[in-house]
Amino acid sequence: MPITSVTTDTEAFTLAVVADFTVSVRRLWDAYTDPRQIERFWGPPEYPATFLRHDAAPGGVSNYYMTGPEGDRSAGYWQWVAVEAPHSFEVRDGFAHDDGTPNTDLPSMRMVFEFTETALGSRLTTTTHFGSLEELEQLKAMGMEEGMRAAMGQIDAVVEDLQAFAAGRATEVQLIGDTQARVSRVIRGSLEQVWRAHTDPEIIRRWQLGPDGWSMPVCEFSAEVGQQLRTEWQNDESGERFGFAGVVVDLAAPYRLVTTERMISPQDPEGKASPETLNEMTLTTVEDGTLLAYVITYPDAAVREAVLATGMADGMESSYVRLEQEVLAA
Structure with missing residues (x-):
């Protein structure tokens, strides 16, 4: 005791x-x-x-x-x-x-x-x-x-x-209640570096790319309440394209950013047919770097299950590895 x-x-x-x-x-x-x-x-x-x-x-x-x-x-x-x-x-x-x-x-x-x-x-x-x-x-x-x-x-x-909370561990997902999920990852970088990496369009383009062979031709991002956000990815070989749009709901730089998000596509450029999520990002300085925690609120349990089944966590982990190795370590 x-x-x-x-x-x-x-x-x-x-x-x-x-x-x-x-x-x-x-x-x-x-x-x-x-x-x-x-x-x-x-x-x-x-x-x-x-x-x-x-x-x-x-x-x-x-x-x-x-x-x-x-x-x-x-x-x-x-x-x-x-x-x-x-x-x-x-x-x-x-x-x-x-x-x-x-x-x-x-x-x-x-x-x-x-x-x-x-x-x-x-x-x-x-x-x-x-x-x-x-x-x-x-x-x-x-x-x-x-x-x-x-x-x-x-x-x-x-x-x-x-070991359970150290840097270097893969992205973790915890289900909260019926409609939320928390995504956590310790990133090897300072609080200010990690904040800029999530709010500066030029830096975002360097690491939020998902699998090899994809690029981000559109990245419209501004860390100001009320600002519209839009990111689009493209498969450079097939031309396949998709993205996300949303708005900044709340922020307290450099540790909290809250946005909405809905999927967009060439067939649905405004994402009207896509369910909207609320994404709350919190950054906290820890011994090995910066703890990133996303609390994502989905419309219902079925949407949460469907999104997580797409391999979202694996894709985020690939991006965080690229962030550490190609952006923060540069």
């Missing part, structure tokens, strides 16, 4: 939890800022968490839900206030409705996470600030302390599992 002390201050309205680990500060930091990792320990074992969004940057938002043994859900959110990687971050933590909006009927808390180096590895001090003594007592009565003990007891297994 990593927790070494739990202290309640009824005058300052705080609950402080100290935990020690035999890994580096950087490794522990990555476990909290990588959605694939934090969801393996943020909820107690009986209520595992699923993170739909996790922005490790000031002004960012995290949305998650915990699923109970009977399929019941409890949703929560973070509003990121401050980040000083890899030493501390501060969030406003609260309960949420099923759609992710804050549930103001229950109290929210200010949480400060501090990561420090020790002789044996690292120490995490989590201090929760409540608005009043009544709120502190209410959350403790709801089992907050016991939940934190159970949740943090799972961290050791996560931080020791280095």
Whole structure:
């Protein structure tokens, strides 16, 4: 059990939890800022968490839900206030409705996470600030302390599992609920490099090409909300052509980009017959490079299954390898 002390201050309205680990500060930091990792320990074992969004940057938002043994859900959110990687971050933590909006009927808390180096590895001090003594007592009565003990007891297994989250692993796809999928890949490059590689048309043309023998004659891209996007690929031997069109819905450079997407073809140049997806890209700096996470929302489960069956993940992996070897390494 990593927790070494739990202290309640009824005058300052705080609950402080100290935990020690035999890994580096950087490794522990990555476990909290990588959605694939934090969801393996943020909820107690009986209520595992699923993170739909996790922005490790000031002004960012995290949305998650915990699923109970009977399929019941409890949703929560973070509003990121401050980040000083890899030493501390501060969030406003609260309960949420099923759609992710804050549930103001229950109290929210200010949480400060501090990561420090020790002789044996690292120490995490989590201090929760409540608005009043009544709120502190209410959350403790709801089992907050016991939940934190159970949740943090799972961290050791996560931080020791280095290979599962390292750079060099192939693109991974995780199904979320009935209509979403999360695509994850650690890319060997800085946050700024990877952001430019996904938003600069000239760079996009160099690596988002799919199989050999294809080119991208059309790439219209601008990282501005409301801008129309269009990319078209062509088989240079047969002349076969297809592409995607969409619009920028939201962005926070250089870590978050949200776009819509629908397939286009010479027979359907506007993609009117194609189902539309919502693509949420989040970039997070990790020890080996930049973690790219795409959360894709499909119209329904059937469309998700059909798209994934096309070998989408393999095609994305080929492009990411080209990005690392021919663009970022140049």
